[in-house]
Amino acid sequence: MNHSVRQAHEEVNRRQFFGDAGVRLGGVSLAMLAAQSSARAATPSMYPALPGLPHFAPKAKSIIYLHMNGGPSQIDLWDYKPGLTEHFNKDLPDSIRRGQRITTMTSGQARLPVAPSKFAFTQHGECGRWVSELLPHTAKVVDDIALVKTVHTNAINHDPACTFVMTGSEVPGKPSIGSWVSYGLGSESNDLPAFVVLTPTWSSSAAAQALFTRMWSSGFLPTSYTGVALRSVGDPVLYLQNPDGVTSADRRTMLDALSQLNERNFERYGDPETRTRIAQYEMAFRMQSSVPDLTALNTESQATLDLYGPEVLRPGTFAASALLARRMVERGVRCVQILHRGWDQHNSLPSNISSQCQDTDQPCAGLIQDLKQRGLLDSTLVIWGGEFGRTVYSQGTLTKENYGRDHHPKNFCMWLAGGGIKGGVSYGETDEFSYNVVDKPVHVNDLNATVLHCLGIDHLRFTYRFQGLDQRLTGVEEPKIVPELLA
Helix, strand or coil: CCCHHHHHHHHHCCHEEEEHHHHHHHHHHHHHHHHHHHCCCCCCCCCCCCCCCCHHHHCCEEEEEEECCCCCHHHEEEEEEEHHHHCCCCCCCCCHHCCCCCCCCCCCCCEEEEEECCEEEEEECCCCCCCCCCCCCCHHHHEEEEEEEEEEEECCCHHHHHHHHHHCCCCCCCHHHHHHHHHCCCCCCCCCCCCCCECCCCCCCCCCCCCCCHCCCCCCCHHHHEEEEEEECCCCCCCCCCCCCCHHHHHHHHHHHHHHHHHHHHHCCCCCCHHHHHHHHHHHHHHHHHHHHCCCCHHHHHHHHHHHHCCCCCCCHHHHHHHHHHHHHHHHCCEEEEECCCCCCCCCCHHHHHHHHHHHHHHHHHHHHHHHHCCCCCEEEEECCCCCCEEEEECCCCCCCCEEEECCCEEEEEEECCCCCCEEEEEECCCCCCCCECCCCCCCCHHHHHHHHHHCCCCCCCCCCCCCCEEECCCCCCCCCHHHEEE
């Protein structure tokens, strides 16, 4: 092996050393403890936290990130603009557009006609939040959520925007927020991955954007921090169960032998990914018993199932995924990411967004209620949002009952609830066309900095050395924490 390459493999920084050593010792110890079940109480953590983390006492211990992939329309859900009815089918004023770029999907239109929302809004909760009729269940928990109306992003198309909201950068190859959090804080579970991803089915007839693994990738972090995607149909994890004729004891013996071979390989080449492979084999062995228990949703009480709605026992639905998320954080999983597709509504928005809200509204509200009644909401941070918003002007034919909306990165709505977040808050304001921020803008990385703060992490000190830079989830600029969102 080339000396310089060998040296690069062996020159591990302090964080890598402690993180990898923890994984290695965890795998070796677990193999020993498999033969000594009476000593299982002393099992080390499979995913230990970095030394010194959290930086300060956290309010949240785990994250459930509800990503509405495609860009939900803020005008039809959260950003109430009753004055738009007076502007129906009139051109968007130049004073509002300000020459800002728009996508090629509408830049060739002869007009940009204003499309008010066809959906009624009413006030809810002690906070008096205006909520669309599309969200009757979420409307019941508005006193538990903080609505941010002025999130903005750098990207105007899906792939870079999704990459940006999940990794803090439009440039592929950076770790996702779930990978950063599990890398820094580890996991309390030894039987499930630290970071799990769910990709449920959707009801909208709109063409769904592709999901790229970079949205849950570990990027330049060790690959053990990549999100583990559970399948929505069939076995949650392929090839997890032993084949016919192979017992659990046989699998244990094979893993022990394979671990010894991998250890020799590591001693020879010094590649830290070898230790990741050892840990992944060990986790797969433990998941053989933990995953069937996790996915047995029929063990829940009827009252709990009713919170999530009629589709909760249908595998692969958003409702089933939301309940799985609660069961995972209950079992010590650090981060759960649910990505619901079909929100890219360039045409037939009213019918398509209605279908999407039927998928997600009750499960989102049920998740908050379920966490709250179990005493888990204070320690679980729930995040809801997309990669950008939608335009006030219609794409294609406009009628009072039907319209489409193009991508809009200048302002969109996200909400947070739970660990460290002040409920009943509405932050920021947009202009009368929901086109520009007029008060309290929140950049995507401001939101990420705030999320890390809730987890007890100083985003400026949470770095990883790569390509000669101290890389951060929140980027090289100076994002700010939003204190008004904090409890």
